[in-house]
Amino acid sequence: MKMDRRQQQKQDLKALSQSLFQTLDTDEHLTLAYSGEESLFIRVNKTTIRQISEVTQANLSLDFISGRHHTECTFSLSGDVVQDTKQALKIIEQCRLECKSLPEDPFLVLPEAGESSEEDHFGAFAPLEKLADILLKPAASLDLAGLYAAGTLMRASINSKGQFHWFSTDNFYFDYSLYTLSQKAIKSIYAGNEWKDEDYWKNLEQAKNQLKALDKTSKKLSPGKYRVYFAPAAVAEFSMAWSGLSEKALKEGRSPLKQLAEGETKLSPLLSLEEDFNQGLVPRFNEFGEVSPLKISLITQGKLMSTLVNRRTAQEYGIVSNGANGGEGTRSPRMLPGHLNESMILSSIGTGLYVSNLHYLNWSDLQQGRITGMTRYGCFWVENGEIVSPIQDMRFDETLYSFFGSNLEAIGDTVQLIPHTWSYWERSLGGNYVPGILVNDFSFTL
Amino acid sequence: MSQNLLQRLNKIHHKVDWLGLREVKEITRNYIARNGKIEKNTTNIDHGCMVEVLLNGHFAYCGAANMTDEALQKACDRATLLAQHTASWKTFPASLDHRPPSVGTYQTQTPFPLDKASPGEIMSLLINATIKMKVSDKIVNCIAHAMMIETEITLASSTGAHIHQQFSSLAPYLRATAQDGTEIQNRSVSPCHQGGLELLNQAELATEAERIGREAVELLTAEQCPTGVYDVILAPDQLYLQIHESIGHPLELDRILGDERNYAGWSFVQLSDFGHLQYGSSLLNIVFDPTVVGEYASYHFDDAGIPATREYLIKDGLLLRGIGGIDSQKRGNIPGVSSMRAQSWNRPPIDRMANINLEPGNSSFSEMIGSVERGIYMTTNTCWSIDDYRNKFQFGCEYAKLIENGKLTKTIKNPNYRGVTAPFWNNLKMVGDASTFEVWGNTYCGKGEPNQVIRVGHATPPCLFGNVDVFGGA
Known part of the structure; x- marks a missing residue:
C-alpha cells in the first residue's frame, strides 16, 4: 500500500474515533481496536494457479463501558468514513442498551491515558502483471503446491483518554512444498518485506536440492524411543507449549506448564525463552492500548521467570499486568540459541532421526504437558552421522517435560524466524524465533 | 443485506464471460459467564461481497466490504485484471457449466428467533448454569458460553442465478474444571444446531451443568484408563469427530486432487478408489445430507449455486462418492456433492463438508454394552490428531466407563485410543439404532489456503469397534 493511502487510513480512523468519543457521557469509556489488510492470495497446485483472490477488509472493535457495565461490538468497515461513522454511532446506541440489561462486570479494564505511537514498515512486492511467471516459471519442471500471500497489514488501538497507537507493515510469503513422483515432499517458505527474484530462486534451489534426498525408499520405523533432531520449523510447532504461560490458564487449571509454575518440575537448564519485540514484526501495543516492555524473560535456564498477564487477569487476581494481550499468548517469542552448530547436527544425532516438520499437534494429556502429532515432509533416518533414507511418517506422543526438559540434549546455535502463515479471518502478523533442538528418547507410537 | 443484488450486478460494466456476486452478512453474538459472573458479551457484524469472474476459462475473486455500486465496479475490474494476468497458468479450464443459473431460497426454521431475548436474559441463564456446575468445592472453574449466529448469503450472477439463504444457529458450551491437589479434570458439553432460542432451554442447561460438574469431580478419583487392545464403544459426542477426521476430510475431492497438500494435507483415498474401496465393515453407511432439519450445516444451495441433495458417500462399507x-x-x-462453500464473503469457495452422517443400525445401546466382555465406553472428545493422508489418528476423551461382562462398571479417566483409518472402520462391529442417534457438529473446521473455517454437522449413533489400541494418561 502506498504511503499516502496508509496516511488516509490513519486520518479516517482518527476522525471516526473523535466523532465517537464526542458522544460519550461522563461515565462512559470507549476503546477501539482496528485491524485491516489489503491482501493478494495465489493458491498453487501442481505448479499451476488453482485460485487467485484479493481482499480489502478492515474491522473496528468497540469496547464500550458504561458505569460498571461493559460490552463489545466489532463490525466490518466499508472504507467510507462517513458511512462507517454512522454505523459506529448506531452501534454505540446498541451498546448502551445492552449495558442496561447486563450485570456489572466485576473485572472492568478502564482505558488509560498514555503515550501514543505510530510505526509504519514499507515494503516492495513483485508486480502483479508478472507475478505468475515470477512464481511459477522457475518451478515449471517441478510439482509445487503452495500459497503466495502479500499486502499491507494494519493494526491500531485508540481510546477515549486520548491514546492512539498505530502499526502497519507490508509483507509477503510464498509458503510452498515440492513433491517427488512418489509424492514425498519438502517444505519451504520465502518471506519478507521486499521481494527479490534472486532470493526466491536461491530458496527454491535449496528446496530442490533437499528434494533429491527423498529419492530413496522410505524406512518404516517401529514404535519406540529415538534420538531426534528437530529443525526450527518443527520446534516452532512445539511453541503451543507457551500457551501455558497464560496466567489465567494457570489459575483456571488449563495450563500445561502448571507443574513448572508450581516448582514440581523444571525444564532443561539449556532452555530460555523471551518475549522479544525488538524485531518489530508485531505491534507492542495490545487491544487494551497497553504497551508491552521491549523484552520479557519468560523462562530462563529452565526456570519460569514470568507469566503473561493482561489487565483483566491482573484485576481479577490482584496482580500486575505486563501488557499481555486478551488471550495472554506469546506475540513475539524468541527461544535463545545454544551451541549446536549446523555442521555438527548429523554427527550429534549419530543414529536417530532428523525431523524437519511436524503436523497436527494436540494435547493428549494437558496436565502432564503431553503432546501428540505427526512427522511431515522431509524427515530422515540417520546412521553414524549420515542420512540413510527418508522415513515413513510416524505418530509421536511425548511430554514437553521430556523434550524441553530432562531429554533435551542440545540447542542449535542459530535462531530462525518461522513466520506465522495463518490467515483465518485475516492474515497473521509475526512468527516464532526458534533454533533446532536435539532430544534423546523421544517416543513414537504408531 | 441488499435485496436487489441481481439488479446491482446488472449495473456493473464488464467484459468477462461470467460474473457472480456473493454478499454475506453474518452477526455472531457471544455470551460468556464464568464462576457466577459475567465474563464477556461480544457482537461481531461481518458484511461484504465477493466478486467472482470467469474469464478465459479461469475464475478470479476480489472481495470488499464496501457495498456501493462504485466499489462493486472496482472489485469487478480488479478481479478481471487478476484473471487476465493468471489465466495462462490455470489449473483447469472452467466454463459456464460450473455456475448454473439456479434460483431459490432457504431459511432455518425456528419458533423463537435469536433476537427475542435481551443480552441480560441470556447472560442470566448462563450465570445460573455456572452456579449449577459448582456441585463441590473441588470445582475450581465453570464456564458457560452461548454463541448465536445469524447469516444471510445472497448469490447473483450474470447468467441469472439468484439465491437467498438465511441461517440461524446456536452453539452453547459448558465446561466444569475440578481439582484436587495436582489432579485436574474437565467435563464439558458443546452441542451446535441450526435453530433459535428453543435450543437454550433453561432447565436442560441447568441439568447438563449439574451433570458435568458431578462427573468432573467423579473423575478426580477415577482409575487411569488401562492400556491394551479392547472393544470400544464410542459415544456420539466423540464419534462425530472420528467421522469428521477419518471419513469427511479424506473424502474431500480437492484434497484428493492435491489442492490441500501444502496445508491440511492429502488423502490416502485416490480417485480410482470410488466404487471399489471397502472403507469400513458392511455396517458402515455414510451420507452427505444437507437436508436434515436443525443440523448445523443444512442448506439448499452451495456457494457455486448448486442445489444440495442427500447422497450416499459410503454404502454397506463400500466407498461410492467424494465430497467435492x-x-x-x-x-x-x-x-460429488453440492459442497463448494466459503467461510464468508472474504474467501473463495472450496470443497467442504456439510452434514456428514453415519446412519443408524439395529442395535440398542444395552445390546451393544451387553455384547462386550471387557471393553471401554468413551464419551466427549478432548484431543484429536491425524496425519496429512488421514491414516494414523489419535483421539482422547474426557470420560469413560469400563465394560465388564456386558455391564458398565467403573469410571475411568484420561481415555485415549489410536489407530489407522481403514482398518479401524473395518472393525466396526455394531451400530446403534435410531433411538440412540444424536446430532452434533463443529463450528471451526479449518482448511484451505488462505485459511477458512466453516460449520459442519455430524449425526451418529454410538458404535462398537473391535481391536482398538487404548491407553491412558502419562
Whole structure:
C-alpha cells in the first residue's frame, strides 16, 4: 500500500474515533481496536494457479463501558468514513442498551491515558502483471503446491483518554512444498518485506536440492524411543507449549506448564525463552492500548521467570499486568540459541532421526504437558552421522517435560524466524524465533 | 443485506464471460459467564461481497466490504485484471457449466428467533448454569458460553442465478474444571444446531451443568484408563469427530486432487478408489445430507449455486462418492456433492463438508454394552490428531466407563485410543439404532489456503469397534 493511502487510513480512523468519543457521557469509556489488510492470495497446485483472490477488509472493535457495565461490538468497515461513522454511532446506541440489561462486570479494564505511537514498515512486492511467471516459471519442471500471500497489514488501538497507537507493515510469503513422483515432499517458505527474484530462486534451489534426498525408499520405523533432531520449523510447532504461560490458564487449571509454575518440575537448564519485540514484526501495543516492555524473560535456564498477564487477569487476581494481550499468548517469542552448530547436527544425532516438520499437534494429556502429532515432509533416518533414507511418517506422543526438559540434549546455535502463515479471518502478523533442538528418547507410537 | 443484488450486478460494466456476486452478512453474538459472573458479551457484524469472474476459462475473486455500486465496479475490474494476468497458468479450464443459473431460497426454521431475548436474559441463564456446575468445592472453574449466529448469503450472477439463504444457529458450551491437589479434570458439553432460542432451554442447561460438574469431580478419583487392545464403544459426542477426521476430510475431492497438500494435507483415498474401496465393515453407511432439519450445516444451495441433495458417500462399507463441488467434479470427472462453500464473503469457495452422517443400525445401546466382555465406553472428545493422508489418528476423551461382562462398571479417566483409518472402520462391529442417534457438529473446521473455517454437522449413533489400541494418561 502506498504511503499516502496508509496516511488516509490513519486520518479516517482518527476522525471516526473523535466523532465517537464526542458522544460519550461522563461515565462512559470507549476503546477501539482496528485491524485491516489489503491482501493478494495465489493458491498453487501442481505448479499451476488453482485460485487467485484479493481482499480489502478492515474491522473496528468497540469496547464500550458504561458505569460498571461493559460490552463489545466489532463490525466490518466499508472504507467510507462517513458511512462507517454512522454505523459506529448506531452501534454505540446498541451498546448502551445492552449495558442496561447486563450485570456489572466485576473485572472492568478502564482505558488509560498514555503515550501514543505510530510505526509504519514499507515494503516492495513483485508486480502483479508478472507475478505468475515470477512464481511459477522457475518451478515449471517441478510439482509445487503452495500459497503466495502479500499486502499491507494494519493494526491500531485508540481510546477515549486520548491514546492512539498505530502499526502497519507490508509483507509477503510464498509458503510452498515440492513433491517427488512418489509424492514425498519438502517444505519451504520465502518471506519478507521486499521481494527479490534472486532470493526466491536461491530458496527454491535449496528446496530442490533437499528434494533429491527423498529419492530413496522410505524406512518404516517401529514404535519406540529415538534420538531426534528437530529443525526450527518443527520446534516452532512445539511453541503451543507457551500457551501455558497464560496466567489465567494457570489459575483456571488449563495450563500445561502448571507443574513448572508450581516448582514440581523444571525444564532443561539449556532452555530460555523471551518475549522479544525488538524485531518489530508485531505491534507492542495490545487491544487494551497497553504497551508491552521491549523484552520479557519468560523462562530462563529452565526456570519460569514470568507469566503473561493482561489487565483483566491482573484485576481479577490482584496482580500486575505486563501488557499481555486478551488471550495472554506469546506475540513475539524468541527461544535463545545454544551451541549446536549446523555442521555438527548429523554427527550429534549419530543414529536417530532428523525431523524437519511436524503436523497436527494436540494435547493428549494437558496436565502432564503431553503432546501428540505427526512427522511431515522431509524427515530422515540417520546412521553414524549420515542420512540413510527418508522415513515413513510416524505418530509421536511425548511430554514437553521430556523434550524441553530432562531429554533435551542440545540447542542449535542459530535462531530462525518461522513466520506465522495463518490467515483465518485475516492474515497473521509475526512468527516464532526458534533454533533446532536435539532430544534423546523421544517416543513414537504408531 | 441488499435485496436487489441481481439488479446491482446488472449495473456493473464488464467484459468477462461470467460474473457472480456473493454478499454475506453474518452477526455472531457471544455470551460468556464464568464462576457466577459475567465474563464477556461480544457482537461481531461481518458484511461484504465477493466478486467472482470467469474469464478465459479461469475464475478470479476480489472481495470488499464496501457495498456501493462504485466499489462493486472496482472489485469487478480488479478481479478481471487478476484473471487476465493468471489465466495462462490455470489449473483447469472452467466454463459456464460450473455456475448454473439456479434460483431459490432457504431459511432455518425456528419458533423463537435469536433476537427475542435481551443480552441480560441470556447472560442470566448462563450465570445460573455456572452456579449449577459448582456441585463441590473441588470445582475450581465453570464456564458457560452461548454463541448465536445469524447469516444471510445472497448469490447473483450474470447468467441469472439468484439465491437467498438465511441461517440461524446456536452453539452453547459448558465446561466444569475440578481439582484436587495436582489432579485436574474437565467435563464439558458443546452441542451446535441450526435453530433459535428453543435450543437454550433453561432447565436442560441447568441439568447438563449439574451433570458435568458431578462427573468432573467423579473423575478426580477415577482409575487411569488401562492400556491394551479392547472393544470400544464410542459415544456420539466423540464419534462425530472420528467421522469428521477419518471419513469427511479424506473424502474431500480437492484434497484428493492435491489442492490441500501444502496445508491440511492429502488423502490416502485416490480417485480410482470410488466404487471399489471397502472403507469400513458392511455396517458402515455414510451420507452427505444437507437436508436434515436443525443440523448445523443444512442448506439448499452451495456457494457455486448448486442445489444440495442427500447422497450416499459410503454404502454397506463400500466407498461410492467424494465430497467435492462442481469444480472438483469436473476436474476429476467424478460424481460429488453440492459442497463448494466459503467461510464468508472474504474467501473463495472450496470443497467442504456439510452434514456428514453415519446412519443408524439395529442395535440398542444395552445390546451393544451387553455384547462386550471387557471393553471401554468413551464419551466427549478432548484431543484429536491425524496425519496429512488421514491414516494414523489419535483421539482422547474426557470420560469413560469400563465394560465388564456386558455391564458398565467403573469410571475411568484420561481415555485415549489410536489407530489407522481403514482398518479401524473395518472393525466396526455394531451400530446403534435410531433411538440412540444424536446430532452434533463443529463450528471451526479449518482448511484451505488462505485459511477458512466453516460449520459442519455430524449425526451418529454410538458404535462398537473391535481391536482398538487404548491407553491412558502419562
